Amino acid sequence: MPLDLVGVGIGPANLSLAALASGVDGVRARFLDRAPAFHWHPGLLIDGTTLQVPFLADLVSLVDPTHPLSFLAYLRDKGRLFPFYFAERFHIPRAEYDDYCRWAVKRLPSCSFGQNVTEVRWSAAQETFEVITETETLLARNVVLGIGTEPVVPDPLKGVAHHSADYLDIRDSLLALDDVTIVGSGQSGAEVFLDLLRRRGGGLRWLTRTPAFAPMEYSKLGLEQFTPDYTRYFYDLPEPARDALVPTQWQLYKAISADTIADIQNELYNRTVGSGWPDVSLTPGVEVTAARPEKAGIELTLHHRHQGVTATVRTDAVVCATGYAERDAAALLGPLLGPRDAAGRFTVDAEFRVGLARGITGSVFAQNAERHTHGVGAPDLGLTAWRSATILNAVTGRAPHALPERTAFTTFGLVRERRRAT
Ligand SMILES: Cc1cc2nc3c(=O)[nH]c(=O)nc-3n(C[C@H](O)[C@H](O)[C@H](O)COP(=O)(O)OP(=O)(O)OC[C@H]3O[C@@H](n4cnc5c(N)ncnc54)[C@H](O)[C@@H]3O)c2cc1C
Known part of the structure; x- marks a missing residue:
């Protein structure tokens, strides 16, 4: 049966x-x-x-x-x-x-x-x-x-970089190197950067394509976009509207918790006491366009989107915190x-x-x-x-679990019309 x-x-x-x-x-x-x-x-x-x-x-x-x-x-x-x-x-x-x-x-x-x-x-x-x-x-x-989902490494870095999903397995080897680069400014990138900062002190570079190290939306009404009410509203939108909306919502899921940002800033600040600026760089707005393995380390080509300039840097290892795909x-x-x-x-x-x-x-x-x-x-x-x-x-077919009709104070949309299952 x-x-x-x-x-x-x-x-x-x-x-x-x-x-x-x-x-x-x-x-x-x-x-x-x-x-x-x-x-x-x-x-x-x-x-x-x-x-x-x-x-x-x-x-x-x-x-x-x-x-x-x-x-x-x-x-x-x-x-x-x-x-x-x-x-x-x-x-x-x-x-x-x-x-x-x-x-x-x-x-x-x-x-x-x-x-x-x-x-x-x-x-x-x-x-x-x-x-x-x-x-x-x-x-x-x-x-x-x-x-x-499974980890995603951007094309230029495939085969030369680690993914943050393996971070704890490779951490000891990263601690032994002079210069480590982290790419990506979601929560994982921030956590890896903070952990390496605490353990290494310096020799760190943090790059991200987004224009800022941005905080995750965590306001009480903003979070209502994670309710069944919002999910139903989104589902009922036409496909082009849904596709246009998702990229605008990156701060709901791709950014960094404000607490982690504060921890990073604190850690950096504490390291300036009596010893000047820490040996780290944090650069937003930058895309890694090429990566070339060298005898010792990797040469990265970087492009700054808004300045329109390109530069190269040498690093010993790259950790991509560049997300996951279904x-x-x-x-x-x-x-x-x-x-x-x-x-x-x-x-x-x-x-x-x-x-x-x-x-x-x-x-x-x-x-x-x-x-x-x-x-x-x-x-x-x-x-x-x-x-x-x-x-x-x-x-x-018999609803063993009663589910709430309403889950948000916000009313999403002017009309509530169920799209037929497509
Ligand atoms: C580091 C990290 C932290 C996160 N933290 C949060 C958080 O704090 N809050 C939040 O809301 N979300 C968080 N998320 C997002 C989300 O909650 C998680 O990704 C969650 O694990 C998704 O659960 P899942 O069951 O869909 O998939 P997964 O947890 O990815 O599980 C999928 C499973 O399917 C198995 N599998 C795949 N293919 C096959 C197959 N062919 N046959 C048999 N098995 C298969 C895999 O082995 C895996 O065990 C986080 C994501 C990550 C990466």
Whole structure:
């Protein structure tokens, strides 16, 4: 008998779905991940770093705070509720979030690791999906892709630079060099720069294409762009409007937390006491246009966008903190995918169902692959439980999780008209 659903990938997105599904009677689900065990961005679990969202953005709480796999249940199980209460911390250490997720995985027999899914096929005869791994084939009525993202290195730096995703693995080697360059001014770039600054003191260069080392939007009303209300509004916009909007919203997700900026400025300031300016450079507005490995080190060609000038510098190593791209769902789904949108992307409906080819009666859902249809909140942990519950409600057809009608004070748009699923 086919399963009700198979989840491909176990990051926070599908782990949230596994947790919420575990409490629903009669749902037969399995979740598969190719990694040997759960680890949340292990190369960036730097001491002192925290989640960028409050702890309530755990796997379940924003849908069901009474769930046995909530963050508070984890603290109770670990005997740490009182210290947490006195700590008064809304933003927990990143390593603690990782530990919490691993605690949840141990309580979810539906989750299996070391299972690389190579293909998802549709069996018209059985009207089920076949989820194929290197060792078994699972049959399922619904599939939920939660395959996440992978690091991106800009073309000129491919093959010569590291990515910040591997930072902790390469940190010792970076500490032994004279001159290290960090490229990119999102949160990861800032964290890597700060950690190296604290450990090395100098010999650091921080470059970014954006015109400033800019703070992340974190105002109370600004954050309402990470609500189901905003997600629904964005979803209802026409495709050209959605595509025009996303690049203007970079400060919602690509910038640096104001706390990290303050930590960096403090660290730099403290280093000027009694010893002059620190041996570091921080330059915005600069793009790396070429990188040439030399006998010792790398020569970088830099172009300043607004000055229109080009220069070269020599460095011993480059760490790209240049972000991540969604993994290619088409590689798994192949001919199952239906008509694409004007830009050639697969379509996703309001309940996160991917548009499939005619005749396929089962559903494939996508988590964190729908920025083009649902907006910049797609990777945000604060929307993860809500999206999982939306999918679970669609899979079961009986809404085991009641979801709030209204989630923001802001009214997004003048009319609320549901676009038909495209
Ligand atoms: C360093 C970092 C910090 C972040 N911090 C925050 C934060 O504080 N707040 C916030 O809201 N967001 C944050 N994000 C964004 C987002 O929450 C994370 O990227 C989150 O991990 C996304 O979860 P996911 O489940 O979609 O994907 P991932 O966590 O990337 O998990 C995907 C999983 O799928 C597996 N997989 C892929 N392909 C296959 C396959 N074919 N077969 C089997 N398994 C497969 C992978 O092994 C992986 O385990 C952060 C992102 C990064 C990179």
